[in-house]
Amino acid sequence: NAGVTQTPKFRVLKTGQSMTLLCAQDMNHEYMYWYRQDPGMGLRLIHYSVGEGTTAKGEVPDGYNVSRLKKQNFLLGLESAAPSQTSVYFCASSYPGVRNQPQHFGDGTRLSIL
Amino acid sequence: AQKITQTQPGMFVQEKEAVTLDCTYDTSDPSYGLFWYKQPSSGEMIFLIYQGSYDQQNATEGRYSLNFQKARKSANLVISASQLGDSAMYFCAMRESGWNQGGKLIFGQGTELSVKP
Numbered sequence: 584n585a586g587v588t589q590t591p592k593f594r595v596l597k598t599g600q601s602m603t604l605l606c607a608q609d610m611n612h613e614y615m616y617w618y619r620q621d622p623g624m625g626l627r628l629i630h631y632s633v634g635e636g637t638t639a640k641g642e643v644p645d646g647y648n649v650s651r652l653k654k655q656n657f658l659l660g661l662e663s664a665a666p667s668q669t670s671v672y673f674c675a676s677s678y679p680g681v682r683n684q685p686q687h688f689g690d691g692t693r694l695s696i697l
Numbered sequence: 698a699q700k701i702t703q704t705q706p707g708m709f710v711q712e713k714e715a716v717t718l719d720c721t722y723d724t725s726d727p728s729y730g731l732f733w734y735k736q737p738s739s740g741e742m743i744f745l746i747y748q749g750s751y752d753q754q755n756a757t758e759g760r761y762s763l764n765f766q767k768a769r770k771s772a773n774l775v776i777s778a779s780q781l782g783d784s785a786m787y788f789c790a791m792r793e794s795g796w797n798q799g800g801k802l803i804f805g806q807g808t809e810l811s812v813k814p
Contacts, residue, residue, distance in 0.1 A: 625804035688742035
């Protein structure tokens, strides 16, 4: 049972570099999400997707882009990394329309920007 | 605006005792769901329990129960018979049910629980 898989688990970047975080889910979920977690602030939504080919902005979208070309994958891109983007990034997925269904989370990606 | 507040940054509890973690929320939507997640030091997010705004009874899952007081807009997590493995960060989250909400969750700041032997 893979569930939600995030790649990579750790990464160190230099300011100005770009990278893509990959999220893959094998539960056939329609909805997918990217959050960031910073100390003392809980999880904040960056972008989300309600289906293949659709994306929308969350609470903190600036500096990030996303794509959902396939239902099972949701990519988070940083075009020009900044130290303020040092964080732990979580991907999650869920079914629509089933009220008590939780979001299922990946194990997170720890990203440091120097 | 929707908001979740957890006012206890850290808490201690003696092993085998019960503990209550506070969560208050603010929303104008009559239909919503409340979730609690556990995040151990290893970092993963583990779903614990769910309460729907129209549920008549408080949710329970094993040693976890939810003290849901709708009029006060609170959804406190009660952990009975604490175990050392319960030491973790706990997050309260809310999901609004509108068709265009995309199932988004709004998280509180979290409460770090430490269980003492």
